[in-house]
Amino acid sequence: MGEIWIKEAERLGDGSIGGAMDTPSAPPRVVWHTTESGTGNASFDAVGKYLISISAEPHILYDPTTDRLAQYGPLNQSARALKNDGLTRTNRTGRVCIQIEVLGKASAPFTKTWKPGPNFKALMRAIRSWGVPDVFPMGKPAAKASATVRSRTTWATEGGHYGHCNVPGNDHWDPGAIDTRALFAAAPRTSTPPAPKPTPKPSKPVVSVAHLNAARAKDIPAATGHTTYPAEVMVVEAALKAEGFLNPLYASDGSWGTTTEKAFARFRREVLHLTGDDATGSVGLYSLTQLASRHGFTAKA
Ligand SMILES: [Zn+2]
Known part of the structure; x- marks a missing residue:
């Protein structure tokens, strides 16, 4: 009207x-x-x-x-x-x-x-x-x-x-x-003010199982400190420190080396009570999702 x-x-x-x-x-x-x-x-x-x-x-x-x-x-x-x-x-x-x-x-x-x-x-x-x-x-x-x-x-x-x-x-x-x-x-159209941008919600970091396993495959055999997906690995390292499986003084270097590998295995055994092959080897979506839900990130395949 x-x-x-x-x-x-x-x-x-x-x-x-x-x-x-x-x-x-x-x-x-x-x-x-x-x-x-x-x-x-x-x-x-x-x-x-x-x-x-x-x-x-x-x-x-x-x-x-x-x-x-x-x-x-x-x-x-x-x-x-x-x-x-x-x-x-x-x-x-x-x-x-x-x-x-x-x-x-x-x-x-x-x-x-x-x-x-x-x-x-x-x-x-x-x-x-x-x-x-x-x-x-x-x-x-x-x-x-x-x-x-x-x-x-x-x-x-x-x-x-x-x-x-x-x-x-x-x-x-x-x-x-x-x-x-x-x-x-003499009467310019007033431009419609742009809609205010919705305040972005702080987005949760997303960590991919596939990326972590790619990092495992490359970082473990490589020289110490080799990184493949450092940002995602650092999210997991921070979570593992919070769980007490990584020394809090250990530098989160984003490299999925043997220290990180062992810490993740401990999380699977001691927190998730997984055994055998389920507790070692490549990262699975189930265990990553459990870690993610406890530490404010999102796990994806
Ligand atoms: Zn007239």
Whole structure:
């Protein structure tokens, strides 16, 4: 659900201007108008009342020279600034059809002299909250009355921003040749802050039976201190020290030499009560898993 009332906007009128949209499953859109009036607060107040008196309220009245923003009705209902074209109730096309009357004249595009501020950003935020894309599906609004583009198909099927000059069945050419890039650039999309990274749980070291047996095969016959998988062997050596089978003063060198071999055999006999071949020779997953569960590491095959 998007923003229905813009909290930064003043309210004009009684808050009720239109009704439900005819085609709420059609893409959301915005229509820009100009009031063909002057700017400043006196004009704002006069035009604000005038549009009510002729029942042609847009959703929004905006003064681009002062950043003053007012709202007549809820953004999720229709406004009344467009003419029905006989085929389509253009005020009621789309998920939303947000109409904005900008103080100024089509012959003097407002983006040349405007001073957009926080209220303009609030307006764009509300527009985008309805999923209106930052595009003008019929291109930049016309620079003169004879240059209007009014595609009935585009109007029916594409979301985005339109000038009154683009609406089928209408004959006005406002808002003039506004700078569409400047319009969006004045309210940069705030990038979504990246989701906080989950605090990594301290991961348990993983020791592989296959790696330990590879280390046994190479380290025992090699010169003292030869290492093959030193990190994993050191985890086992630390566990064997904690069990009391390796002298705590013995350097944990990560080498599976005969001292480590004997210590592991003692663990199997004295703690696991294994006998015979089960207590000697290559490291088995059962005995490593038992040692792992007692010393906070993970054993795998
Ligand atoms: Zn208009």
